[in-house]
Amino acid sequence: MTQDELKAMVGEAATAWVQPGSVIGVGTGSTVNCFIESLARMPERIAAAVSSSEQSSLRLRRHGIAVLDANEVESLAVYVDGADEIDGLGCMIKGGGGALTREKIVADLARQFVCIADESKLVATLGRFALPVEVIPMASALVARRLRAIGGRPVPRHGFVTDNGGLILDVHGLEIGDPPALEAEISQWPGVVTVGIFARNRASVCLLATPQGVRTIKF
Numbered sequence: 001m002t003q004d005e006l007k008a009m010v011g012e013a014a015t016a017w018v019q020p021g022s023v024i025g026v027g028t029g030s031t032v033n034c035f036i037e038s039l040a041r042m043p044e045r046i047a048a049a050v051s052s053s054e055q056s057s058l059r060l061r062r063h064g065i066a067v068l069d070a071n072e073v074e075s076l077a078v079y080v081d082g083a084d085e086i087d088g089l090g091c092m093i094k095g096g097g098g099a100l101t102r103e104k105i106v107a108d109l110a111r112q113f114v115c116i117a118d119e120s121k122l123v124a125t126l127g128r129f130a131l132p133v134e135v136i137p138m139a140s141a142l143v144a145r146r147l148r149a150i151g152g153r154p155v156p157r158h159g160f161v162t163d164n165g166g167l168i169l170d171v172h173g174l175e176i177g178d179p180p181a182l183e184a185e186i187s188q189w190p191g192v193v194t195v196g197i198f199a200r201n202r203a204s205v206c207l208l209a210t211p212q213g214v215r216t217i218k219f
C-alpha cells in the first residue's frame with residue numbers, strides 16, 4: 001500500500017468520529033487533506049469547521065464547507081489532525097507544516113483530539129523528527145541560544161513565515177523523555193509563540209493507518 005493510500009484510508013476512517021451537523025476542528029497537512037476530501041463526500045455534511053490554517057480553510061471552502069473563526073465557538077466536540085510523531089501516551093510532535101500555533105489553539109477548544117497518521121509516525125520517544133518552535137522574529141537568536149543550551153540544534157526554516165507572521169526554528173537532536181515538562185519549559189521563554197510538543201493537548205485517540213487496516217488506539 002502506498003503512503004497516499006494509507007492517508008486516504010485513515011482520512012476516510014476519521015469521518016466516523018464526526019457527528020453530522022456538528023461544528024468540528026480541522027487540522028493541517030496531507031493526511032488532513034484526505035480527511036477533508038472524505039468530509040466533502042459525507043451525505044450529511046458538518047455544519048461548519050474551525051480550521052488551523054489558511055491552507056485548510058481554502059480547501060474546506062472550496063468544498064462548500066463553512067469556516068468559522070475560533071472566536072465564534074466556545075468548544076468543539078472533536079478536532080481531527082495529523083502528527084509528525086506520536087508516542088504511546090498520545091503526546092505528539094506537530095508543526096511540520098508550520099501550523100502548530102493555530103493547531104494548538106483549535107486542539108485546546110476541542111474535547112477530543114483524533115490524531116490521524118500512518119504507522120511510521122508512532123514512536124517510543126519523541127524527537128527524531130526535528131521539533132518546530134514558532135518564534136517572534138526579534139527573539140529568534142535568543143530562543144536559538146536557549147535551545148542550544150538544552151542540547152538542541154535549531155535550524156531556521158528559511159523562506160517560511162507562519163500564518164501569524166512568526167518564524168520557525170526546527171530543532172534537531174532532542175530526545176524528549178518528558179514531553180509535558182519540556183513543553184512547559186520552552187513555552188515560557190520570552191519570544192516563543194508555540195512549541196510543537198503537544199502533551200497538554202495530546203491525542204485522545206489515534207487512528208493509525210497500516211497495510212492491514214486502521215488501528216484505533218485510545219489513550
Ligand code: 5RP
Nearest residue numbers: 029030031082095096097099
Ligand atoms: C502541520 C502538522 C501536520 O499535522 C503534520 O506535519 C503531519 O502532516 P502530514 O499529514 O502531511 O504528514 O502538524 O503543522
